[in-house]
Amino acid sequence: MSVVARFEIRYLQILDPQGNVVAPLPEFAHAPQRLVALYRWMVLMRAYDAKAIALQRTGQINTFASLLGHEAVNTGVASAMDKDDVFLMTYRENGVQLMRGVTLKELFLYWGGDERGSDYAGPRGDFAICITIAAHAAHAVGAAYAMKLRREPRAAVCALGDGATSKGDFYEAINAAGAWKLPVVFALTNNQWAISVPRAKQSAAQTLAQKAIAAGIECLQVDGNDVIAVRHAMDEALERARSGGGPTLIEMLTYRLSDHTTADDATRYRNPDEVAEAWKRDPIVRLRTYLTAAGAWNKAAEDALLKDCNEQVQAAAQAYLDTPPPTAKQMFDHLYAQLPAVLHKQRAAALGDD
Amino acid sequence: MAQITLVEAVNLALKREMERDPAVVVLGEDVGVDGGVFRATLGLIERYGPERVIDTPLAEALITGMAIGMAVEGLKPVAEIQFSGFGYTTIDQVVNHAGRMRHRTQGRLSCPLVLRMPCGAGIHAPEHHSESPEAMFAHVPGIRVVYPSSPRRAYGLLLAAIRDPDPVVFLEPTRLYRLFKEEVADDGEALPLDACHTAREGSDVTVAAWGAMVHESLAAADALAEQGVSAEVLDVATLKPLDLDTILASVAKTGRCVIVTEAARTCSFASEIAAGLAEEGLLSLLAPVQRVTGYDVVVPLPRLERHYMPDKGRIIAAVKKTLAFG
Numbered sequence: 184m185s186v187v188a189r190f191e192i193r194y195l196q197i198l199d200p201q202g203n204v205v206a207p208l209p210e211f212a213h214a215p216q217r218l219v220a221l222y223r224w225m226v227l228m229r230a231y232d233a234k235a236i237a238l239q240r241t242g243q244i245n246t247f248a249s250l251l252g253h254e255a256v257n258t259g260v261a262s263a264m265d266k267d268d269v270f271l272m273t274y275r276e277n278g279v280q281l282m283r284g285v286t287l288k289e290l291f292l293y294w295g296g297d298e299r300g301s302d303y304a305g306p307r308g309d310f311a312i313c314i315t316i317a318a319h320a321a322h323a324v325g326a327a328y329a330m331k332l333r334r335e336p337r338a339a340v341c342a343l344g345d346g347a348t349s350k351g352d353f354y355e356a357i358n359a360a361g362a363w364k365l366p367v368v369f370a371l372t373n374n375q376w377a378i379s380v381p382r383a384k385q386s387a388a389q390t391l392a393q394k395a396i397a398a399g400i401e402c403l404q405v406d407g408n409d410v411i412a413v414r415h416a417m418d419e420a421l422e423r424a425r426s427g428g429g430p431t432l433i434e435m436l437t438y439r440l441s442d443h444t445t446a447d448d449a450t451r452y453r454n455p456d457e458v459a460e461a462w463k464r465d466p467i468v469r470l471r472t473y474l475t476a477a478g479a480w481n482k483a484a485e486d487a488l489l490k491d492c493n494e495q496v497q498a499a500a501q502a503y504l505d506t507p508p509p510t511a512k513q514m515f516d517h518l519y520a521q522l523p524a525v526l527h528k529q530r531a532a533a534l535g536d537d
Numbered sequence: 538m539a540q541i542t543l544v545e546a547v548n549l550a551l552k553r554e555m556e557r558d559p560a561v562v563v564l565g566e567d568v569g570v571d572g573g574v575f576r577a578t579l580g581l582i583e584r585y586g587p588e589r590v591i592d593t594p595l596a597e598a599l600i601t602g603m604a605i606g607m608a609v610e611g612l613k614p615v616a617e618i619q620f621s622g623f624g625y626t627t628i629d630q631v632v633n634h635a636g637r638m639r640h641r642t643q644g645r646l647s648c649p650l651v652l653r654m655p656c657g658a659g660i661h662a663p664e665h666h667s668e669s670p671e672a673m674f675a676h677v678p679g680i681r682v683v684y685p686s687s688p689r690r691a692y693g694l695l696l697a698a699i700r701d702p703d704p705v706v707f708l709e710p711t712r713l714y715r716l717f718k719e720e721v722a723d724d725g726e727a728l729p730l731d732a733c734h735t736a737r738e739g740s741d742v743t744v745a746a747w748g749a750m751v752h753e754s755l756a757a758a759d760a761l762a763e764q765g766v767s768a769e770v771l772d773v774a775t776l777k778p779l780d781l782d783t784i785l786a787s788v789a790k791t792g793r794c795v796i797v798t799e800a801a802r803t804c805s806f807a808s809e810i811a812a813g814l815a816e817e818g819l820l821s822l823l824a825p826v827q828r829v830t831g832y833d834v835v836v837p838l839p840r841l842e843r844h845y846m847p848d849k850g851r852i853i854a855a856v857k858k859t860l861a862f863g
Contacts, residue, residue, distance in 0.1 A: 269610070271606075298640065298641055298642075298643050299643055301641055301642045301643065301645070302642055302643035302644065302645045303645070307645060308609075308610075308646075310609065310646070311638070311641045311642050311646065313634075315629065315633045315634075318602060318629060318630060318633060318634060319602075319634075320602070321598065321599050321601070321602020321603050321605070321606065321630065322602055322603070322605050322606035322609065322634070323606060324599065324602070324603045324606060325602065325603035325604060325605060325606020325607035325608070325609075325610065325612075325614070326606040326607070326609065326610040327606075328591075328603065328606070328607060329606070329607050329610035329611060329612045330610065332562070332588055332589070332612070339606075351598065352598055352599075352602065355594070355596040355598060355599035355602075356599060356602070358594055358596070358599075359593065359594050359596070359599055359603065362594060513643070514640075516643070516644075517639050517640050517642075517643050517644040518639065518640050518678060518679050519639070519679065519702075519703050520639070520647065520702040520703055523731050523778035524731065524778070524780075524782075525731075525778040525779055525780070525781065526778065
């Protein structure tokens with residue numbers, strides 16, 4: 184027998200968990216001030232996350248999916264994207280949404296059970312949060328097809344989790360994206376857990392990135408707690424997408440430091456030692472250590488930032504709480520472009536004026 | 538004006554809309570070079586090229602999800618699911634995404650797509666090729682379900698479906714694809730959606746049907762006329778949202794109603810119309826509503842097909858039952 188094909192999976196880490204530079208810094212990372220800007224976003228995401236959980240625990244929003252530990256992934260993905268790109272997301276990418284112009288108040292509205300939270304003023308073309316796992320991977324293929332058909336220098340970025348790679352929707356989407364060489368980036372956050380099922384039980388594949396090889400598309404694995412590595416991988420993938428080079432799958436290794444959602448209790452299935460180990464790879468601490476050593480950050484700046492972030496989320500939470508609740512109209516107003524005649528009666532019944 | 542078949546009318550409407558609107562794209566399995574397994578997309582790839590007439594990988598959920606992504610991004614995709622029996626994997630995308638995109642973003646995004654599915658029995662096809670899933674789709678909020686019954690109706694309703702700003706599941710009766718021809722003017726005129734059409738006027742009984750069963754009901758009406766019974770045949774055409782008012786008005790005139798579908802009986806769309814009549818038309822009724830449906834069995838393979846599908850005889854028997862009541 185002879186060998187007809189051979190493959191390898193590249194791995195990228197630029198900052199190690201101790202904040203040491205272990206690979207050449209990409210150009211954008213040469214100026215520490217640009218990294219400070221990313222750091223600020225990461226800290227804001229964590230402050231938002233903490234506030235959201237507090238609001239949930241006090242009955243002021245509904246079930247919430249925390250992004251704790253995903254700050255580098257969120258920041259790296261969003262910072263690489265252009266305004267005109269399209270983002271397709273799961274429920275753990277509120278950080279990307281923030282950086283793309285969705286407001287904190289809109290995010291609270293969404294989790295507070297109000298559809299107006301998805302009618303954001305910011306990135307009008309971004310999709311809505313997709314809760315059904317991997318279904319939006321097919322939407323990304325369609326959106327990217329439209330961009331390619333119209334010869335637009337844009338890309339679709341589709342965020343997925345490790346659990347999504349077990350689904351047929353995921354395989355169907357990466358396969359088609361490869362067949363048509365579409366401008367799409369599959370940004371796969373491997374946080375090691377699909378609710379209670381650990382990565383090792385989800386697939387016998389050595390990496391999740393390698394699933395892209397079967398689809399004939401570019402792939403790599405990056406340290407998802409290293410915002411520089413995530414950003415750099417995204418930059419390259421988006422450049423490839425925009426220049427006609429086709430899709431990329433980036434597996435970003437991180438850890439879900441939170442429960443799956445506020446309705447979950449991860450202590451039922453997860454060893455606390457594993458979680459404690461994961462905290463040692465905290466993406467925020469890592470970047471702060473690097474920036475401090477580079478002389479670009481200090482305690483005074485940190486204190487001021489924390490104060491500012493807490494004020495922002497506090498004000499947004501208040502604005503959310505002050506928003507008049509939706510009326511029953513909301514169920515009908517945008518169901519169709521124009522409400523069909525047959526629904527007028529149901530609408531009147533729901534509004535109590537039939 | 539040309540005499541054409543139903544499948545040619547579908548083809549004509551697709552050409553007309555692709556010509557008129559550069560945002561219209563056609564996608565599906567074998568729709569390009571092959572022209573579709575029923576030839577509904579014949580000649581499109583030669584005229585509009587492989588970028589707009591897209592042979593997809595063999596994956597129905599992908600096709601549907603992709604159409605959603607295209608629609609949100611401003612295209613007007615017309616996706617073909619080769620047979621409705623292969624369409625059950627599309628239901629996740631239709632229910633969870635196509636029907637919700639506009640609502641869940643409060644109008645920020647929309648999803649103007651058409652999902653074409655050949656369906657129904659009567660062409661002696663293998664398993665999974667004779668399904669009637671209309672009630673499943675009609676249950677889904679936020680979409681339209683349209684089911685033409687003739688070449689003219691197929692042309693006008695497909696134009697309307699493509700131009701509609703919301704998702705439409707467009708079910709095409711394979712049995713009628715080539716059963717008869719009709720004069721169809723290629724004038725680009727759409728027929729109204731959300732409306733029942735009167736296929737034949739009558740005064741003694743209302744027969745409501747859709748797809749191939751309209752044809753069967755018209756045949757029954759012909760036979761009944763010879764026996765002195767005047768049957769009004771309604772082509773429901775848009776199942777969701779349902780134009781119940783037209784059915785109620787017809788029943789107010791006739792006092793009797795028979796509803797015909799080749800789908801399995803339980804929770805069929807006939808049941809929905811019967812419920813509507815019970816709620817809003819009871820005082821018009823001179824006899825209990827009759828449903829003529831497929832049985833609650835698996836659609837049989839070709840040898841038993843004729844025992845399963847409602848036919849002229851069963852429709853006539855149901856009509857006579859309503860006439861004999863009281």
